[in-house]
Amino acid sequence: MVKTNMLPQKAEIVDIKQETETNLNIKTFRYKFLDDQFREKFSFKPGQFMMVTVYGVGEAPFGFASSPTEKDYIEFSVKKVGLVTEALHNLKIGDKIGLRGPFGNGFPVESIQNKNIIFIGGGIGLAPLRSLINYVLDQQNRSKYKNIQLLNAFRSPEDTLYCYDYKWWENTENTKVKYTIDEPCEGWSKCVGYPHNLIDEELDWELPDTKFFTCGPPVMIKFVTDRLKNLGIKPADIITTLEMRMSCGVGKCGRCNIGHYYVCKDGPVFTLEQLVEMPDEY
Numbered sequence: 001m002v003k004t005n006m007l008p009q010k011a012e013i014v015d016i017k018q019e020t021e022t023n024l025n026i027k028t029f030r031y032k033f034l035d036d037q038f039r040e041k042f043s044f045k046p047g048q049f050m051m052v053t054v055y056g057v058g059e060a061p062f063g064f065a066s067s068p069t070e071k072d073y074i075e076f077s078v079k080k081v082g083l084v085t086e087a088l089h090n091l092k093i094g095d096k097i098g099l100r101g102p103f104g105n106g107f108p109v110e111s112i113q114n115k116n117i118i119f120i121g122g123g124i125g126l127a128p129l130r131s132l133i134n135y136v137l138d139q140q141n142r143s144k145y146k147n148i149q150l151l152n153a154f155r156s157p158e159d160t161l162y163c164y165d166y167k168w169w170e171n172t173e174n175t176k177v178k179y180t181i182d183e184p185c186e187g188w189s190k191c192v193g194y195p196h197n198l199i200d201e202e203l204d205w206e207l208p209d210t211k212f213f214t215c216g217p218p219v220m221i222k223f224v225t226d227r228l229k230n231l232g233i234k235p236a237d238i239i240t241t242l243e244m245r246m247s248c249g250v251g252k253c254g255r256c257n258i259g260h261y262y263v264c265k266d267g268p269v270f271t272l273e274q275l276v277e278m279p280d281e282y
């Protein structure tokens, strides 16, 4: 892995996808590092994040939305909420940004080998999960993991993300993909309802040796983790990722701490077993 560098590396935007623009304004940006040597050496783990600099505006953390198996570029999906994210949304293909990282612990890709995996993602929370989903479904990795199930939750059909991945996800062996929206709607023939209410009937959650990954709005994470706990799933097998305010990204400034944990350094990925021990500040 490239030594952590506090200086942003210059990267060019090579593609922009407008994912949704109704309720949520989300774009997926594809970046390519300008320095060939840096790009060749660069590596990361799904679940890690980068600090993205929009020159003259500011810096903000974003989790990788692409898999490290894609060697030539990296992707981040960005919801427009404020200063930096709005400035990012105004950029065009060919514009340059700064990137420093990768930071954080990332998902435990090695220790979940030979396990069943269930992903429950909601809205922009699907972004960090997509990095791991695309990693485990990649041809070179698929045989290392057992059954894979996805439950992707969106507010409405207009808010679905990564539609261009669905065919691949659905056609991969031993992989089951479900989609749900909050309310019934004309033309929608898939699931309806909040994801925590669909776990029992839509997922084979009783398969032995299953690891659960969930990410989404805090309220969704709470309901999903409560439901999984009530079904008897061990808190150590429920894994999520936190989004605290951050500044340095490397455990120095104290901006992101919860109790004795620095989310930027000890996280952002935590098991429910770790979360229940933390003060209720996330």
Ligand SMILES: Cc1cc2nc3c(=O)[nH]c(=O)nc-3n(C[C@H](O)[C@H](O)[C@H](O)COP(=O)(O)OP(=O)(O)OC[C@H]3O[C@@H](n4cnc5c(N)ncnc54)[C@H](O)[C@@H]3O)c2cc1C
Pocket (backbone or CB within 6 Å): 049, 058, 060, 061, 062, 063, 064, 076, 077, 078, 079, 080, 081, 082, 083, 084, 085, 086, 124, 127, 128, 242, 243, 244, 245, 246, 268
């Ligand atoms: C590890 C990590 C990974 C992240 N991954 C993604 C991602 O993949 N896609 C994405 O769109 N966003 C992601 N975020 C959140 C993203 O960093 C914030 O949305 C961004 O910093 C907002 O910057 P801004 O200048 O546009 O907003 P500001 O102008 O600073 O604030 C606008 C609004 O956003 C809220 N806000 C700011 N920062 C956060 C935050 N960290 N969490 C929740 N609300 C915040 C503020 O309270 C305010 O209401 C991630 C955050 C972390 C810590």
Ligand code: FES
Pocket (backbone or CB within 6 Å): 245, 246, 247, 248, 249, 250, 251, 252, 253, 254, 255, 256, 257, 262, 263, 264, 265
């Ligand atoms: S962002 Fe500075 S300590 Fe975590």
